[in-house]
Amino acid sequence: MIVKRKKLNLWERLYLPAMIGGFKVTLRHFFKKKVTLQYPEEKWVVPEGYRGAPYLVRDQDGNTKCVSCQLCEFVCPPKAIRIMPPGPAGPVADRPNAEKIPLEFEINMLRCIFCGFCQEVCPEEAIFLMSDYSLTGRSRQEMIYDKEKLLALGGEHAGIQKWKKKAEEAGAQESFPVKI
Amino acid sequence: MTPSQTIAAPPPDKIKVKVDGREVEVPRTVPDPITGKPIPTTMIQACAAANVDVPHYCYHPKLPVAGNCRMCLVEFGTPALGPDRRLVMNPDGTPKMAKSPRPAIACATPISPGMEIYTSTPAVKQMREGVLEFLLINHPLDCPICDEAGECKLQEYSVEYGKAESRFIEPKVHKPKAVDLGPRIVLDDERCILCTRCIRFTRDIAGDDALGIVNRGSYSTLTAYPGRQFDNNYTLNTVDICPVGALTSKDFRFQMRVWFLKETRSICTSCATGCNITVGSREGRIYRYEPRENDAVNACWMCDYGRLNYKWIHREDRLTQVQSPKSRVQGRPATWAGALAEISELLARAPQGSVAIIASARQTNEELYLLKKLADKLGAATDSIPRSGEGDRLLLNADRNPNAQGARLTGICSADMGGRIAEMARAIEKGAVRTLVVFGEDVVKHGLGAGLLGKLETLIVSDILPNETTKLAHYLLPGCAHVEKRGTFTNAKGRVQKFMKAIEPRGDARPEWEFLHELVSRVTGQQGDANLEGLFNRMAKEVPAFNGLAWAGLGNTGVTVSL
Numbered sequence: 001m002i003v004k005r006k007k008l009n010l011w012e013r014l015y016l017p018a019m020i021g022g023f024k025v026t027l028r029h030f031f032k033k034k035v036t037l038q039y040p041e042e043k044w045v046v047p048e049g050y051r052g053a054p055y056l057v058r059d060q061d062g063n064t065k066c067v068s069c070q071l072c073e074f075v076c077p078p079k080a081i082r083i084m085p086p087g088p089a090g091p092v093a094d095r096p097n098a099e100k101i102p103l104e105f106e107i108n109m110l111r112c113i114f115c116g117f118c119q120e121v122c123p124e125e126a127i128f129l130m131s132d133y134s135l136t137g138r139s140r141q142e143m144i145y146d147k148e149k150l151l152a153l154g155g156e157h158a159g160i161q162k163w164k165k166k167a168e169e170a171g172a173q174e175s176f177p178v179k180i
Numbered sequence: 181m182t183p184s185q186t187i188a189a190p191p192p193d194k195i196k197v198k199v200d201g202r203e204v205e206v207p208r209t210v211p212d213p214i215t216g217k218p219i220p221t222t223m224i225q226a227c228a229a230a231n232v233d234v235p236h237y238c239y240h241p242k243l244p245v246a247g248n249c250r251m252c253l254v255e256f257g258t259p260a261l262g263p264d265r266r267l268v269m270n271p272d273g274t275p276k277m278a279k280s281p282r283p284a285i286a287c288a289t290p291i292s293p294g295m296e297i298y299t300s301t302p303a304v305k306q307m308r309e310g311v312l313e314f315l316l317i318n319h320p321l322d323c324p325i326c327d328e329a330g331e332c333k334l335q336e337y338s339v340e341y342g343k344a345e346s347r348f349i350e351p352k353v354h355k356p357k358a359v360d361l362g363p364r365i366v367l368d369d370e371r372c373i374l375c376t377r378c379i380r381f382t383r384d385i386a387g388d389d390a391l392g393i394v395n396r397g398s399y400s401t402l403t404a405y406p407g408r409q410f411d412n413n414y415t416l417n418t419v420d421i422c423p424v425g426a427l428t429s430k431d432f433r434f435q436m437r438v439w440f441l442k443e444t445r446s447i448c449t450s451c452a453t454g455c456n457i458t459v460g461s462r463e464g465r466i467y468r469y470e471p472r473e474n475d476a477v478n479a480c481w482m483c484d485y486g487r488l489n490y491k492w493i494h495r496e497d498r499l500t501q502v503q504s505p506k507s508r509v510q511g512r513p514a515t516w517a518g519a520l521a522e523i524s525e526l527l528a529r530a531p532q533g534s535v536a537i538i539a540s541a542r543q544t545n546e547e548l549y550l551l552k553k554l555a556d557k558l559g560a561a562t563d564s565i566p567r568s569g570e571g572d573r574l575l576l577n578a579d580r581n582p583n584a585q586g587a588r589l590t591g592i593c594s595a596d597m598g599g600r601i602a603e604m605a606r607a608i609e610k611g612a613v614r615t616l617v618v619f620g621e622d623v624v625k626h627g628l629g630a631g632l633l634g635k636l637e638t639l640i641v642s643d644i645l646p647n648e649t650t651k652l653a654h655y656l657l658p659g660c661a662h663v664e665k666r667g668t669f670t671n672a673k674g675r676v677q678k679f680m681k682a683i684e685p686r687g688d689a690r691p692e693w694e695f696l697h698e699l700v701s702r703v704t705g706q707q708g709d710a711n712l713e714g715l716f717n718r719m720a721k722e723v724p725a726f727n728g729l730a731w732a733g734l735g736n737t738g739v740t741v742s743l
Binding site: 067068069070071074085086087088090097098099100123124166169170172173176177 | 323329351353354401430431436437
């Protein structure tokens with residue numbers, strides 16, 4: 001199909017009015033509030049609910065919340081999470097009733113796509129996507145965050161301590177009818 | 181194991197019943213799982229015949245019926261009889277049904293002719309929901325740390341019939357956790373739903389009445405007899421049949437979540453029974469063996485000895501490099517191509533009768549067949565090493581070689597396995613045998629001492645783990661564990677069963693049948709089959725005992741040949 005070019009009228013052919021119109025827009029923005037951030041000197045305020053890097057958290061008593069159920073490892077689409085379960089002779093959980101704690105927990109931040117499935121699937125509220133969005137490292141190995149690093153970065157997250165509650169409930173129970 | 185086979189089959193009496201409107205014909209009686217005597221067929225068996233799944237916890241097809249979990253409640257009706265004791269008919273000519281006013285447990289209610297079983301009515305659904313709610317009252321809901329999670333019946337039925345939230349607001353009864361029942365079992369009493377499958381198994385199948393329930397009501401607790409350990413050789417089967425995570429294996433405890441495990445059909449190699457197993461592996465590591473149902477061999481069970489005998493596969497000192505005299509001088513591993521070329525040239529040049537072959541009855545039928553072929557070409561004497569231990573009346577065979585019958589049927593050894601070793605030793609002593617081929621056996625321990633092996637011109641050894649014989653070998657060919665290759669074994673009763681590959685071999689190790697095939701082709705000059713299916717089918721043609729077999733025809737449970 002051939003589109004006929006529209007003939008310009010006199011006003012349009014004058015050219016200057018259009019130029020002046022353009023300058024006006026520019027001039028208006030000179031006096032407006034500036035939106036450009038001087039990154040990285042100036043940092044962006046991360047909004048609440050932002051999905052940044054996933055980190056492990058501790059409960060209000062400073063205990064590791066993760067029980068190594070490996071659901072996040074299973075659900076992780078880019079397979080960024082690797083968990084080594086403790087096995088029968090592994091470390092004892094920080095919380096006496098929780099029985100299980102990961103021997104090692106690694107997140108490959110180069111693989112992580114910040115989708116938040118791990119946080120969603122976690123039955124223990126032990127992993128959260130936090131506000132960190134710019135992760136750097138000097139080697140691939142450095143970008144694989146281990147358990148210690150993830151726990152240090154994640155900080156504390158208070159909440160219902162279900163294992164502690166269970167232990168207390170069991171302790172408050174009258175002594176079991178027959179000792180086995 | 182299957183007494184039903186020894187006792188006369190029940191009369192071919194069939195009953196027609198309807199399950200959810202579909203008519204099925206089932207035998208009037210079935211053999212009792214323990215005694216083999218005919219007992220009436222139950223509704224749950226009729227439902228299974230109609231491919232209708234009835235949820236259940238305490239019922240197990242290989243155990244006596246207990247009927248205590250109430251999960252399999254169904255509604256049913258029987259044909260109505262008039263005052264004249266004759267069937268009452270509907271206007272459309274079908275028999276009128278007298279629906280039972282109360283439900284019945286499908287696992288313990290015998291069927292009768294013309295019975296109709298309803299498993300999908302709203303009432304049945306409500307009953308299942310009710311039963312499940314009761315079972316969950318004191319359940320700790322600690323799935324994140326429970327080893328059963330992923331294969332737990334309580335989880336599965338909770339998805340189908342459970343409520344999202346509990347209506348129970350009172351504190352739960354807390355029972356003992358992590359109870360040490362025996363050397364291989366940890367019990368979590370809180371998770372137990374008191375189905376008594378483990379009690380019935382250990383009493384009626386294993387013959388060790390070690391478990392029982394003490395206390396009453398919601399305090400009912402599974403426990404071992406006071407002061408006794410639950411330590412018979414079949415304890416880990418209770419972990420398999422436990423529908424929840426109450427009984428857990430110490431070996432598998434907190435090792436890996438079950439949904440990550442790749443399941444491979446295999447055969448246990450710890451004795452001549454040849455129990456069918458499922459190998460659970462993830463990323464090249466074996467995590468567990470579980471029995472796989474085969475009524476002709478092991479039903480649903482296997483012994484703890486065989487189940488835990490897998491750790492050697494991951495030993496650090498596995499043989500992973502090919503070695504030849506030249507490579508030892510150069511101080512670096514040889515290549516398969518180079519070593520096989522040298523060995524085949526050496527064997528082809530060897531005078532008739534100057535070679536002897538010691539094969540292992542832990543090798544597969546195909547490998548033994550190839551070795552026999554090699555021996556026939558070279559006029560070599562062959563034998564194998566017997567391996568025995570204490571057997572029991574259930575599954576553990578006194579013969580600890582998984583393929584002793586295969587070695588006999590392929591002609592590697594006579595009925596008296598190991599009978600020719602002394603003769604071979606004399607021949608080596610005299611210098612008549614100058615080349616010895618050893619597969620998978622430490623012959624230094626079995627009558628061919630290091631001094632004797634030193635007299636040989638060439639010692640060709642293939643093995644998986646290092647031992648005294650591999651240290652003396654001129655040519656060392658690293659082989660594979662059975663989970664790293666495919667093949668077939670012939671069990672003590674002559675059942676030829678195949679096993680599949682679960683993980684990759686370590687290092688340079690290769691399946692023995694692969695390099696034996698190359699070696700035999702070069703020495704004999706005949707082109708064989710370079711794939712296992714073809715090799716098995718060729719063996720079936722050439723070895724009289726295996727005539728008529730085909731790889732594809734073996735199925736998952738094997739075929740019995742006459743011995």
